[in-house]
Amino acid sequence: MKETVTPGARIADVCVIGGGLVGMAIALGLQRNGLHVAVLDEGDVALRASRGNFGLVWVQGKGDTLPEYADITRLSARLWPTFAAAIEDYTGVDVQLQQRGGLYLCLTEQELEDRTRMLEKMREAAGGDYPYETMDLKQAREKIPEVGDTVAGATWCPEDGHVNPLLLLRAMTKRFKMQGGIIDNTGRVETIVPRPAGFRIRGRAGDWECARVVLCAGLGNRELAPQVGLSAPLLPNRGQVLVGERVRPFLNYPTGHVRQTGEGTLQIGDSKEDVGFDSGTTTKVMAKIAHRAIRLFPLLRDVKLVRAWGALRVMTQDGYPIYQSSTAYPGAHLVTCHSGVTLTAFHEGPLADSIASGLYDSSFEVFHAERFTL
Known part of the structure; x- marks a missing residue:
């Protein structure tokens, strides 16, 4: 019928x-x-x-236990410039894509060692084709001079970037x-x-x-x-984000915890909380986020916060x-x-x-x- x-x-x-x-x-x-x-x-x-969200186009560390995910992440990063240019040509909207690389700053030698070990395994799984570099504090400051004294070093990936989401x-x-x-x-x-x-x-x-x-x-x-x-x-996972006032441009590269937008404001975050469907903010977590950010970049101590929010990630197990x-x-x-x-x-x-x-x-x-x- x-x-x-x-x-x-x-x-x-x-x-x-x-x-x-x-x-x-x-x-x-x-x-x-x-x-x-x-x-x-x-x-x-x-x-x-x-x-x-945080607006990162992030490659390094994505797919550390699943090479196929690393593959599609890197593929997407390669496709991003053409996609961004095409959508701007059609709509006149610049999504502020920057892909000059990104750093993940580590506060301890152990954190840096663990991260290097993870990325090296990813390089091995990719047959050697996985670009990253481990940097000490001096090398990290060559990228971002404002990095704090308590930073042990960083991992760098030239394929990382960010946009205005x-x-x-x-x-x-x-x-x-x-x-x-x-x-x-x-x-x-x-x-x-x-x-x-x-x-x-x-x-x-x-x-x-x-x-x-x-x-x-x-x-x-x-x-x-x-x-x-x-x-x-699927499971909700909350992330809280702090937004700082506009300051002079100093973050020429996004990092895993702090990025500077095209307008000069600062986004600070990377918390992970299993709190169900509560998308609110808490003083305890915001203080923890701010404390780490100041250790990474001491100049943030004098930056005023203008707002904060919580959002729920869409996570699988x-x-x-x-x-x-x-x-x-x-x-x-x-x-x-x-x-x-x-x-x-x-x-x-x-x-x-x-x-x-x-x-x-x-x-x-x-x-x-x-x-x-x-």
Whole structure:
């Protein structure tokens, strides 16, 4: 019997659920493949990890226990310059990409030794093709003269960089709309009903009908994935970020704990807290973040804080993404990760191309959620 479209339902080739950095990157890539795409987003009441992150395009140390993750991270870093240039040409929005390298500053010799050992193992796993350098304090100061006396040294990677994540989200959203994309941010997706010819997606403001659906809803994927025969065992992990006033440019390279934006403000962070869905801030953690930052850069002692926030990372048990297509309901795909900035160019490029072709490439099998049940 021929299936009919639900009366009043809106129609798209693909519905991408989630309008953050991950969802918009996937949506742009699907558009590039000639598909009519609708992004269904919860709106400003959502958790909004895309608006609370650190903005790093970070390579060093990513994938230390999974070479395939190191590979896609480095691939995305290589694709980033072309992606950033193309989106600026199209929208006029400069996302402030800088990829001159980055440093991870260590406060003790043991910390530096452990980090060097980890990166050396990654180099061995890559057959020698993994660029990094271990620096003592003097060498680190050649990159950033303001590094403090109590710093033992740093690891350096020439592939690291950073962007302005708010401008990135704005640019991707603008380009998506300019290319005819639809963003429906009238409320949370309530149910996904698989049908023989695709999917019916029900929300508070009405239904959508689509041949394919891509779940990019961050922590919301936990409830959505089982509806299409997938699993998203995700955990929230809070990070708190301090923002300092504008100061003279001194951080020519981002670091793992402090970065300076294009406007001169400072972002300070890297806390990791298992506190459920509490996205607030605490004096204890903020003090700890500030104390470390001052040890790294003593000049920060006199910098005024202008605001602070907490945001929830989208984490799996092992910290790596879940990329998977549903075998029970073909046409449904899951994309979830906590490195939405770093992996933006990979998501818009190779990953979106794979989804558009109908099924993830076999090389993505290492990222299936079944790894958590083996």
